[in-house]
Amino acid sequence: MTSPVLSLIAADYSDVQAYSSRFSQEISFSPTAIPSERLFAGLDPEKFSALSVPKLRRYGFFLKLGEEVIGWHCARQQGSVIFSMEESGIRPEYQGKGYYRQLLDTVVSFARDEGYAAIVSTHAADNNRILIPKLRYGFFIKGFEINPMYGLDVKLIYYFNDAQRLAHKMRVGSRAQYEEQD
Numbered sequence: 001m002t003s004p005v006l007s008l009i010a011a012d013y014s015d016v017q018a019y020s021s022r023f024s025q026e027i028s029f030s031p032t033a034i035p036s037e038r039l040f041a042g043l044d045p046e047k048f049s050a051l052s053v054p055k056l057r058r059y060g061f062f063l064k065l066g067e068e069v070i071g072w073h074c075a076r077q078q079g080s081v082i083f084s085m086e087e088s089g090i091r092p093e094y095q096g097k098g099y100y101r102q103l104l105d106t107v108v109s110f111a112r113d114e115g116y117a118a119i120v121s122t123h124a125a126d127n128n129r130i131l132i133p134k135l136r137y138g139f140f141i142k143g144f145e146i147n148p149m150y151g152l153d154v155k156l157i158y159y160f161n162d163a164q165r166l167a168h169k170m171r172v173g174s175r176a177q178y179e180e181q182d
Contacts, residue, residue, distance in 0.1 A: 004065045004066025004067075004068075004100055005065075005066065006061050006063070006064070006099065007063075007064050007074070008061050008062070008102075008103060008107070009061060009062045009063075009064055010060070010061055011061060011062050011126050012060055013058040013059060013074060013076075014060075015060060015062040016060030016061065016062065016072050016073070016074050016150075016160075017060070017074060019062070019069065019072050020072050020074060020089060023079070023089065023091060024087070024092065025074075025131040026092050027089050027090070027091070027092060027095075033084040036117075052083065056076060056077035056078070057076065057077040058074075058075070058076045058077075058078045059073075059076065059110075060072070060074055060075075061073040061074075061103075061106075061107070063090070063099060065094070065166055066175070067097075070090060070091050070094040070099065071088065071089055071090040071091060071094065071099060071100075071102065071103060072087075072088065072089050072151060073085070073103060073107055074085070074087045074088075075107070075111075076088045076151075078120065081115075081116055081117040081118070081119055082117065082119070082120055083111035083114070083116040083118070083119045083120070084119075084120050084121070085107065085119060085120070085121040086121075087132075088100070088103060088107075090103070095137055098108075100133060101133065101137075104133070104134070104137055107119075107170075108137075111160075112160050112181050116160070117155065117159070117160060117161065117163065117164070118157050118158060118159050119139075119154065119158040120142065120156065120157050120158075120160075121134065121155075121156045122138070122145075122147075122152075122153045122154070122155050122156070123153065123154050123156065124150055124151065124152070124153060125144065125151070125152040125153065125154050126152075131154060131156075134156055134158075135156075135178045137158070138158055138165075139156040139157060139158045140155040140156065140157050140158070140159070140165070140168050140169075140172075141154060141155070141156060142155040142156060143155045145175070
């Protein structure tokens with residue numbers, strides 16, 4: 001008997017968001033999250049929407065093992081050259097089997113192929129289940145932020161350019177010497 005093939009399938013962003021809202025509670029790591037409806041209550045939705053950035057590209061993916069959806073990923077364009085990983089999830093029964101690493105490999109390759117300069121993501125500061133794998137993968141800590149909804153966030157960045165990686169290391173106090181690449 002052959003094992004099912006793991007694949008990441010491009011899907012409509014709204015379909016992936018709907019799937020995510022159905023299953024994200026299974027893997028959510030935000031016990032202190034304040035619902036956005038509460039945070040933004042009283043704001044005029046029309047005025048609030050008018051202030052938003054013009055629509056940029058959005059991406060949705062399902063991670064499938066054979067025919068079964070075992071995970072998902074949502075992302076969007078941020079500015080003109082940044083790919084923002086919004087949410088990824090692997091169903092609990094499939095966690096710890098290397099599928100997240102495969103999802104990361106595929107998403108990073110996709111963003112590189114699309115021409116983005118870097119990938120960013122934001123996570124709860126105590127979410128080691130995601131922070132450690134991403135730091136091992138090559139993401140850097142870009143900064144910290146207090147998020148009224150979730151608390152302390154860690155902002156990560158993954159550069160496709162060796163010069164940017166080296167500059168980042170130098171700027172955060174590493175002893176790396178910056179040398180221009182040919």
